[in-house]
Amino acid sequence: MNWKQLFPQFEPALIEMIEKEAVQRTFYAGDVIMRTGQFIKSTVLVLEGRIKIYRENQEGGEFLMYYLEPGEACAVSMICAIQSTTSEIMAQAEENTEVLMIPIQLMDEMMNKYKSWYQFVIQTYRGRFEELLSVVDNIAFRNMDERLEFYLKRHAGDSGKKHIELSHQQIADDLNSSREVISRLLKKMEQRNLVKLHRNMIELL
Amino acid sequence: MNWKQLFPQFEPALIEMIEKEAVQRTFYAGDVIMRTGQFIKSTVLVLEGRIKIYRENQEGGEFLMYYLEPGEACAVSMICAIQSTTSEIMAQAEENTEVLMIPIQLMDEMMNKYKSWYQFVIQTYRGRFEELLSVVDNIAFRNMDERLEFYLKRHAGDSGKKHIELSHQQIADDLNSSREVISRLLKKMEQRNLVKLHRNMIELL
DNA sequence: CAGCTGCTGTGATTTCAGTCACAGTGTGAG
């Protein structure tokens, strides 16, 4: 696929280098891409599909933080790459996903040589930092009903999909809540004509 | 004061540049250093004291994210400086605080010229990102009693102070909770011999 | 079609935290 359109800001020399050095790889829906405590050996650029970045705790609870979509990069992999330390998060492919993997040894060189890469890295940090801030806002200040609405909107994504194919259980997991709570709140949303519920699918109105 | 000891990793040329260009400034306990939506014109290095970084919502609730201590820098100010955008957080001096303010125009040059500065910036990002992760963990997975214990430990800091001079109300504000809840939980901790309560002061055991 | 499994709906109960109301106590100002 022609990935260059996804990163129009990259300068030609950088594109050349990536084309030469990076490895393209496919992950299938459900594949775990990165695991807590795992060593990172590459920086990941997303070309296609969607990656879910989440936190896991000892008791098996999980908590969605954000998604990576085409044209974005994993900030955690960059930070860890530069310092070659372990990651503290989980990454899982939500759909079949194409990524470019850039070996960490190249990071330093790219940062120094290519202004557009440097800008991209900073941009990525900033984006994820702000995303984390809004996550904190949500769980600190909002109730479950508001968080659920926010979740559905975000899950629909920029694409503006109207059909969200998830079971109530999956949503509950992402929000670190329980299935019954989500079912009840969704019912309330249906009564307010915000959504229409189907089996394994939620239709946004 | 001799701030160089706080940043031993800085190379001599960088120190020289900072000494020439940066402005030292004092904030007094309670001063608001940065406000949500405000434009950032400098990167901040902490020399002495402590700065509280927190999030505020519309209804007046606030929520502590982390502290900046001597030898640390404000990641948000760096990110915003590089992209010259507004901040999304509040920063307030907890004690009388000395900082070095480095004009944002110099950031680019420093990043390119001084490897040790570049490393420091990356290090700062990483540190704050992880701090945010642990904040998310806490509010997502932990109950108030555990969060309170975590808060007290963090507030004591690396210094290992045993006397925390805060009213229950201040703690409740930082945790976005209410005074009564904190009072009760502290009482329970006292019964478990974890702390000893005094007026405006909590003694860690 | 019968039976299984996974998804959904719903009531009852419990737990945690926030809120209200109020009382006691330490401290500082006058």
Added chain:
DNA sequence: CTCACACTGTGACTGAAATCACAGCAGCTG
């Protein structure tokens, strides 16, 4: 000393969310 005020302790109530228990239903398998 006394008064005002901020800080602390506690009981009662409320509300949000988690948990338990169970029932109905869709879809698949054999």
